[in-house]
Amino acid sequence: MATLIGTESSVIDTLNHLVELEFDATAAYEAAIRRLDDPVARDQLGQFMNDHLRHIQELGHVLRGMGQRPPNAADFKAVLTQGKVIIGGLVGDIGILSAMRSNEDDTHQAYAQALERDDLAPHLQSTLTGNLADERRHRAWLEDRLSNL
Ligand SMILES: [Fe+2]
Ligand SMILES: [Fe+2]
Numbered sequence: 176m177a178t179l180i181g182t183e184s185s186v187i188d189t190l191n192h193l194v195e196l197e198f199d200a201t202a203a204y205e206a207a208i209r210r211l212d213d214p215v216a217r218d219q220l221g222q223f224m225n226d227h228l229r230h231i232q233e234l235g236h237v238l239r240g241m242g243q244r245p246p247n248a249a250d251f252k253a254v255l256t257q258g259k260v261i262i263g264g265l266v267g268d269i270g271i272l273s274a275m276r277s278n279e280d281d282t283h284q285a286y287a288q289a290l291e292r293d294d295l296a297p298h299l300q301s302t303l304t305g306n307l308a309d310e311r312r313h314r315a316w317l318e319d320r321l322s323n324l
Contacts, residue, residue: 177254177281181288186299187243189289194234194245195252196285201227202251202259203278207271209263216268216320220275223313230306237299255281272321279314286310 180192204224211217235245246252253260257274265271286307289295295303 177256177285178288180285181291186292186294187238187241189292190234190238190241190299191243191246192254193285193289194231194238195250196254196282197227197231197234198246198248198251199254199258200278200282201231203255203257203262203275206259206262207275210265210271211268213268216272219316219320223316226309226313230309233302233306237302269321269324272317272324276314276317276321279310279317283307283310283314 177196180196181189183189183192201224204220204227208217208220208224211220231245238245255278257277262271262274265274286303290300290303290307
């Protein structure tokens with residue numbers, strides 16, 4: 176489902192779906208942090224989770240500027256293939272970090288596709304570009320950590 180984000184007919188739908196994706200990603204991070212043994216990875220994932228919380232705030236700000244009520248935690252939808260329920264059932268850092276890397280593939284793809292829209296206001300384009308860079312950085316760190324385990 177995350178892979179369809181960006182292809183909606185309206186940009187408001189794209190933004191709503193990105194916020195739902197970000198809530199799901201944050202919940203997956205929470206579950207991962209609870210289960211990881213490696214304190215370095217736990218600390219790093221805590222920082223990445225904060226980036227996702229910031230993305231929720233920023234996208235919500237954009238939506239409110241367009242007269243919309245952004246989705247909140249109560250509107251939670253499972254969007255990611257390796258969401259919080261799956262992460263919560265994993266044992267072992269390699270499996271957990273691999274699942275989170277797969278989630279960051281999804282978040283990265285969602286922002287990349289959203290940025291292909293031709294109806295983005297300049298301020299929105301810059302917000303999405305910044306978020307895409309964060310998702311790329313998250314994924315790169317997870318890949319690097321996994322290659323060293
Ligand atoms: Fe994010
Ligand atoms: Fe991320």
